[in-house]
Amino acid sequence: MTEIQLIKSPFKIGNHPFNDAKIVKQVANFYQSVPFYQPTPLINLKQYAKKNNIGSLYVKDESQRFSKALKAFKATGGLYAMAYCIAKQAGLSTKNLKYSQLMTPLIRKVADQITFYTATDGNHGRGVAWAAEKLSTHAIVKMPAGSTKIRAEHIAAFNNVNVEITDKNYDDTVQLVKQLADKDPNGILIQDMAWEGYTEIPQAISAGYSIIVTEILRQIDTDNYPTHIFLQAGVGQLSSEIIDVLYSLLQKDKCQ
Numbered sequence: 287m288t289e290i291q292l293i294k295s296p297f298k299i300g301n302h303p304f305n306d307a308k309i310v311k312q313v314a315n316f317y318q319s320v321p322f323y324q325p326t327p328l329i330n331l332k333q334y335a336k337k338n339n340i341g342s343l344y345v346k347d348e349s350q351r352f353s354k355a356l357k358a359f360k361a362t363g364g365l366y367a368m369a370y371c372i373a374k375q376a377g378l379s380t381k382n383l384k385y386s387q388l389m390t391p392l393i394r395k396v397a398d399q400i401t402f403y404t405a406t407d408g409n410h411g412r413g414v415a416w417a418a419e420k421l422s423t424h425a426i427v428k429m430p431a432g433s434t435k436i437r438a439e440h441i442a443a444f445n446n447v448n449v450e451i452t453d454k455n456y457d458d459t460v461q462l463v464k465q466l467a468d469k470d471p472n473g474i475l476i477q478d479m480a481w482e483g484y485t486e487i488p489q490a491i492s493a494g495y496s497i498i499v500t501e502i503l504r505q506i507d508t509d510n511y512p513t514h515i516f517l518q519a520g521v522g523q524l525s526s527e528i529i530d531v532l533y534s535l536l537q538k539d540k541c542q
Contacts, residue, residue, distance in 0.1 A: 366494030
């Protein structure tokens with residue numbers, strides 16, 4: 287097994303205003319109201335840990351998230367953020383939002399008038415497309431040049447979705463969907479990255495990811511919290527939210 291050299295982080299926590307625990311609870315309550323929601327398993331790799339002299343090792347299996355057509359955590363962000371947007375559009379409170387509220391004829395009519403626009407090279411777009419089908423709304427998904435046809439086909443398999451592979455790079459594809467959403471009076475940009483002037487929806491997407499941490503803390507013994515967490519980084523949306531939620535929910539002496 288390759289040795290990993292640990293170094294002391296040059297960064298300090300300071301007074302960063304971490305995500306309010308109330309928001310995490312709101313997201314958890316929302317997902318508890320979703321009839322097709324189930325926590326993904328936290329798998330204890332006892333033999334691997336023993337073989338490699340590790341106290342314990344757990345893997346959160348997000349390949350089992352929601353549907354075999356997804357196999358990724360991304361939909362937790364897309365579904366919650368899109369539900370949040372529909373609720374706001376319909377004049378519903380987002381603080382105690384329940385899935386059943388979104389399924390009433392009146393709110394479904396509101397959702398049917400909305401089109402969500404996003405750029406993606408894979409899992410985010412698939413999550414948005416799936417969520418659009420579940421929420422009776424619509425999605426337009428643009429993919430950058432070089433995206434595989436099979437990924438586009440996976441996204442197109444959901445109802446109420448239009449998908450296209452563009453001839454643009456990723457950044458230009460994001461700019462394209464932003465322009466399309468701006469021109470559409472019923473369009474909403476649902477992008478999993480933030481920039482100046484565009485933060486509310488990315489924050490809602492991040493909030494949706496918090497359900498992963500909520501599940502882990504329910505699945506693991508309180509006297510056996512992990513000392514290290516390994517995450518895929520990407521643009522940092524998932525990793526920042528996981529850290530944010532841990533600092534929001536755990537005592538500070540458990541977050542060093």
